Amino acid sequence: MRKNLIVGNWKMHGSHAANAELLAGITAARPFGCDVAVCVPFPYLSEAAVALAGSDVRWGAQDCSAHAQGAYTGEVSVGMLSEFGCRYVIVGHSERRQYHAESDQLVADKAKAALAKGITPIVCVGETLAQREAGETEAVVKRQLSAVIHTLAHCAGEMVVAYEPVWAIGTGKVATPEQAQAVHALLRAQLKAATPHADAMQILYGGSMKPDNAVSLLAQADIDGGLIGGAALKAPDFVAICRAAG
Numbered sequence: 120m121r122k123n124l125i126v127g128n129w130k131m132h133g134s135h136a137a138n139a140e141l142l143a144g145i146t147a148a149r150p151f152g153c154d155v156a157v158c159v160p161f162p163y164l165s166e167a168a169v170a171l172a173g174s175d176v177r178w179g180a181q182d183c184s185a186h187a188q189g190a191y192t193g194e195v196s197v198g199m200l201s202e203f204g205c206r207y208v209i210v211g212h213s214e215r216r217q218y219h220a221e222s223d224q225l226v227a228d229k230a231k232a233a234l235a236k237g238i239t240p241i242v243c244v245g246e247t248l249a250q251r252e253a254g255e256t257e258a259v260v261k262r263q264l265s266a267v268i269h270t271l272a273h274c275a276g277e278m279v280v281a282y283e284p285v286w287a288i289g290t291g292k293v294a295t296p297e298q299a300q301a302v303h304a305l306l307r308a309q310l311k312a313a314t315p316h317a318d319a320m321q322i323l324y325g326g327s328m329k330p331d332n333a334v335s336l337l338a339q340a341d342i343d344g345g346l347i348g349g350a351a352l353k354a355p356d357f358v359a360i361c362r363a364a365g
């Protein structure tokens with residue numbers, strides 16, 4: 120039986136005051152019956168680590184460099200993240216693929232770099248609206264995942280996968296539970312062909328997940344949690360989703 124994982128992706132939101140209030144609201148609502156993590160902007164990682172010390176709420180970053188070190192201005196290495204005790208790193212979010220032209224191979228290299236430092240990559244895949252309407256959903260998510268599976272090889276079972284249909288991110292247009300489950304089942308089948316650990320792997324859904332739709336999404340056989348954007352910025356909403364997943 121897989122445990123659900125709920126991850127808050129704060130994106131480029133936050134301030135000292137807002138973060139303290141949000142993290143206090145989350146930790147005060149524990150215990151949750153699922154795994155819970157927050158992925159915060161780089162400058163706030165260490166204060167999140169301090170605020171969450173002693174709690175079972177985990178924390179992570181929203182991106183990392185594929186390089187170990189060197190002349191890469193503005194980048195943050197997985198070695199730096201691991202020094203702080205970072206547990207997760209989101210890689211291949213559609214906003215990075217879109218605005219930073221990240222390729223499938225770069226995403227795969229980032230995932231590999233993270234695992235090498237003991238950080239679990241949360242690998243995002245998902246189709247745009249145009250791709251869905253053109254009937255390309257399966258081909259797109261399979262291509263995105265296949266690059267990572269190939270690069271991670273025997274370690275593929277150690278990642279977390281997140282299916283985030285681009286058309287559902289920040290739009291309020293959530294995938295129906297059936298639409299999401301259909302893609303999750305495809306991803307699980309692809310993982311099964313690559314690793315003996317596929318049945319134990321967490322595949323998260325992301326895209327306008329809110330307290331009022333979380334229960335029906337999480338009830339699906341292959342949906343093992345959520346990657347939450349907007350609703351992760353309000354403690355009561357995030358806590359309600361964690362409770363739905365517990």
Ligand code: 13P
Nearest residue numbers: 128288289326327348349
């Ligand atoms: P929203 O929950 O705001 O749609 O964002 C989803 C997301 O992109 C999480 O990574």
